[in-house]
Structures are given as C-alpha cells and as structure tokens.
Amino acid sequence: MTGSQAAERRERILGAAVRQRLLDPDDAVLAAFVDLDGVAASVEALHRAFPPSVQALHAFAAKANCLVPVLEELRTHGMGCEAASPGELAQALAAGFAPERIVFDSPAKTRADLDRALALGVAVNVDNFQELSRVDEILAVRSSTSRIGVRINPQVGSGDIAAMSTATATSKFGIPLEDDGNRERLLDAYRDRPWLTWVHAHVGSQGCPLDLIAQGIAKAVTFAEKVNSDLGRRQVIGIDIGGGLPVNFGSDEPTPTFDEYVARLQAHAPALFSGYFQVVTEFGRSLLAKNGFTAAYVEYTKTSGGRPIAITHAGAQVATRTVFMPEAWPLRITAHDPAGALKHEDVVPQDIAGPCCFAGDLIAQARPLPRLAPGDIVALLDTGAYYSSTPFHYNSLPDPAVHGVRIDADGNVRFRLLRPAETAQHVLARTGGWIRAHPTGPGAP
Ligand SMILES: *Cc1c(COP(=O)(O)O)cnc(C)c1O
Numbered sequence: 513m514t515g516s517q518a519a520e521r522r523e524r525i526l527g528a529a530v531r532q533r534l535l536d537p538d539d540a541v542l543a544a545f546v547d548l549d550g551v552a553a554s555v556e557a558l559h560r561a562f563p564p565s566v567q568a569l570h571a572f573a574a575k576a577n578c579l580v581p582v583l584e585e586l587r588t589h590g591m592g593c594e595a596a597s598p599g600e601l602a603q604a605l606a607a608g609f610a611p612e613r614i615v616f617d618s619p620a621k622t623r624a625d626l627d628r629a630l631a632l633g634v635a636v637n638v639d640n641f642q643e644l645s646r647v648d649e650i651l652a653v654r655s656s657t658s659r660i661g662v663r664i665n666p667q668v669g670s671g672d673i674a675a676m677s678t679a680t681a682t683s684k685f686g687i688p689l690e691d692d693g694n695r696e697r698l699l700d701a702y703r704d705r706p707w708l709t710w711v712h713a714h715v716g717s718q719g720c721p722l723d724l725i726a727q728g729i730a731k732a733v734t735f736a737e738k739v740n741s742d743l744g745r746r747q748v749i750g751i752d753i754g755g756g757l758p759v760n761f762g763s764d765e766p767t768p769t770f771d772e773y774v775a776r777l778q779a780h781a782p783a784l785f786s787g788y789f790q791v792v793t794e795f796g797r798s799l800l801a802k803n804g805f806t807a808a809y810v811e812y813t814k815t816s817g818g819r820p821i822a823i824t825h826a827g828a829q830v831a832t833r834t835v836f837m838p839e840a841w842p843l844r845i846t847a848h849d850p851a852g853a854l855k856h857e858d859v860v861p862q863d864i865a866g867p868c869c870f871a872g873d874l875i876a877q878a879r880p881l882p883r884l885a886p887g888d889i890v891a892l893l894d895t896g897a898y899y900s901s902t903p904f905h906y907n908s909l910p911d912p913a914v915h916g917v918r919i920d921a922d923g924n925v926r927f928r929l930l931r932p933a934e935t936a937q938h939v940l941a942r943t944g945g946w947i948r949a950h951p952t953g954p955g956a957p
Contacts, residue, residue, distance in 0.1 A: 576796025661710025671720030714754025804896020827866010
C-alpha cells in the first residue's frame with residue numbers, strides 16, 4: 513500500500529466511524545481502530561519471510577496488543593502466542609490457543625505460575641538459575657509435556673532506546689552468557705537436565721539495529737550447537753529468537769520488512785535455516801503497530817504564551833510512552849474535520865495536548881498541522897501495538913473502545929467491536945467502588 517492509499521483508507525474508516533457514531537463528540541470522544549485486513553497481510557508477510565526449510569512457530573507477543581479478539585484473529589491466521597504474565601496466559605487460553613502453541617516468558621514467574629504452565633503443557637522459557645531450581649522441584653513431583661528452554665542474554669549491547677534494549681551487559685533479562693563462569697554453569701545445567709531442549713534470546717525491541725539483533729540470535733545458535741557437541745547428543749532441538757523487529761513511525765512505509773530481517777539472520781546465523789533446529793518467533797509491534805490508529809476529538813483550542821494548543825481526548829492514558837518519552841516515541845498525527853475528512857489548509861505549529869491533569873500530557877509539541885478547531889478529530893498513527901490496547905489509568909479516564917475494521921472489495925467499511933469502551937460503572941468497579949455498593953459482597957472486609 514502506498515502512503516496516499518493508507519491515508520485514504522484511514523480517511524474512509526474515520527468517515528464511516530463518525531457516520532456510525534463510533535466516534536461522537538458527546539458519547540465517544542476517543543476510540544481506537546485495528547485494521548484487520550492489514551493484520552492478515554502482516555502475518556502473511558511474516559510467514560512468507562521464513563523459508564520452508566525452517567519449521568517455525570510464529571508466536572505473537574500478547575503484550576503488544578492483548579485484546580482477546582485480536583489474539584483470536586491472529587490464531588485463525590496460523591499464529592501461536594507468547595504470554596509474559598499470568599494475565600496474558602489467561603488471554604491466550606481464552607483466545608483458543610492450544611497450550612503447545614503458547615510460550616510463557618515472564619521474568620518473575622511465581623512457583624504457582626510455573627506449576628500451572630508446566631501442568632498445562634505451555635512452552636516455558638526459564639529466566640535465571642533460581643527459576644531453574646523451581647522447575648526442578650516441580651518436575652520432581654509431576655511430569656510435563658512443556659518444551660522448556662533457558663533465556664540467555666547474549667550481551668551484544670544497546671540500541672537507540674535504552675529501556676527497549678534487553679541484551680546489554682547489565683540487562684535484567686535472562687542469563688548473561690559472558691559473565692564469569694556462566695557459560696560453563698549453563699552447559700552443566702543442560703547436561704544435568706535432558707528435558708532442557710530449547711534456547712531463547714530476545715535481544716530488544718524498538719530502536720535496535722537489525723544486525724545487532726541478528727548477532728544476538730547468532731550467539732544463541734552458537735551456544736545451542738556447543739551444548740549439543742559437548743554433550744555428544746542432540747539435546748537442544750529449538751531456538752526461540754524472540755521478536756523485536758523495529759517499526760517505522762515516520763511514514764506509511766512498513767520498513768524494515770520481515771524479509772530484510774530474515775536476510776540479516778541468514779547472514780549472521782545461517783545454522784538457523786539448516787532445518788536442524790526448530791524455530792519460535794515472538795514478534796509483537798511489527799505485526800500490529802502500523803495496522804492501528806487512535807482517533808480523538810478536539811474539545812477546545814487556545815493559545816498560551818503565544819503557542820496554539822489543541823486540547824484533545826488522547827493523552828497519556830492511551831499514548832503513555834509518547835507522553836513520557838517524547839523523543840523516543842514520536843507519533844505521526846493527522847488532522848481531520850468533524851466528518852473525518854483530512855484537513856489541508858492553514859498549517860501552523862501546534863501543541864497537541866491530552867485530557868490528563870499534568871502539564872506534560874502532550875502528544876506533540878509545536879507540530880505543524882492544519883489549524884485545529886473544536887469538533888475536529890486528530891488521528892494518532894501507528895498505534896496498533898502498545899498504545900490503546902494497554903491504557904494507563906491516570907485520572908480514572910475510561911479505556912476507549914477498540915474497533916476492528918475491514919474494507920470489502922466494494923469499499924464498504926465494516927466494524928467489529930474488539931473491546932467496549934469503559935463506562936463510569938467499570939471505572940468504579942476497578943477502583944473499589946463496588947465495596948461501598950455491596951458492603952457484604954465477596955471480598956468485603
Ligand atoms: C516484548 C517482547 C517481545 C515482543 O517484542 P516486539 O518488539 O513487540 O516484537 C517478544 N519476546 C519477549 C520476551 C518480549 O519481552
């Protein structure tokens with residue numbers, strides 16, 4: 513899809529959403545949209561990128577968009593699911609994934625989490641030596657069909673965004689391969705545990721260059737080969753290469769592509785493609801980000817210190833990273849009239865503010881955009897992953913509705929509700945309001 517086709521598609525979706533009152537200046541001031549045709553195309557691009565020599569399970573990282581109907585949609589396109597918390601595991605199961613197509617990767621698994629995962633038979637990536645001892649204790653009393661691996665930290669360094677780089681020398685994730693004695697300790701761990709048959713690495717997310725990620729994966733592959741050659745048996749049968757393909761937030765171009773990433777993997781880790789190892793991937797952002805946007809009404813406009821400001825309904829509650837780390841997470845914004853049509857005239861630098869009660873609640877500062885007026889709509893582009901699907905409950909703002917959307921061959925826009933908007937009742941329910949309403953109900957003191 514070209515940039516102008518993508519823009520036209522968003523305009524069409526917004527127009528239909530206004531006509532169907534999924535966006536409404538009184539009743540639905542904020543809503544998010546996931547382009548389900550786009551998601552299907554992204555999943556297909558991922559599946560096509562890996563050659564048929566590789567037996568791969570592509571597990572979607574649920575944290576990128578944890579809405580159960582979205583996960584279900586991905587399942588019908590042949591994906592597995594990566595869950596990194598008990599809540600995400602529950603979402604994956606609710607979306608109908610078979611346990612053997614779920615990977616459980618949390619850095620802080622409790623004994624109960626591990627017990628449940630091993631009982632279910634979901635794949636488990638162990639984060640550290642203490643967790644490995646807990647798995648030993650559980651397997652001493654029950655058998656499990658889970659594929660079990662260890663997450664290693666290949667310690668290849670940082671990308672542009674420190675908070676997104678998981679393979680630095682001091683990262684909190686996995687067992688650091690290069691620390692004194694760790695490689696030997698890990699080899700012993702595999703030797704003593706014939707059920708330890710996978711190696712996992714997730715090098716980083718947004719901001720990591722492809723070569724850095726591929727070098728990290730190459731170290732995981734080399735380590736797996738070393739285990740098998742030292743033990744003189746084919747114990748490690750698979751590599752879980754994690755996710756982390758960065759997304760282009762600067763234009764509608766979906767770069768870098770899965771094909772480009774696979775080419776870098778082939779250059780750095782050719783053994784991954786020999787067919788000797790099975791492969792699991794855990795992509796999140798690269799499958800969903802560009803297939804979603806968030807739309808909000810402009811409630812008021814003003815100038816302050818000479819600076820034009822549009823007060824909108826999209827702020828830190830749905831664009832948390834952008835608000836708190838604006839340099840690392842800039843978003844494209846488009847300006848639309850009340851009917852959803854793109855505005856083009858009278859471009860001036862404007863601040864785009866959200867509804868939260870703190871001064872930093874800005875989606876963009878001094879952004880050149882057609883002059884906004886109350887009743888206009890702003891769209892925050894590329895927000896299909898890690899934005900409206902995982903809101904921040906500041907100021908008790910309600911979670912907005914998320915609508916799936918498809919456009920048929922005749923250009924008809926069809927919506928499907930993926931998550932209803934929260935009402936004031938929902939907000940009360942999650943803030944203890946039910947305790948006053950039901951003083952003797954479950955959980956009452
Ligand atoms: C976050 C995460 C992913 C997904 O990362 P993306 O950048 O969204 O592709 C995959 N695996 C693990 C272990 C993660 O923590």
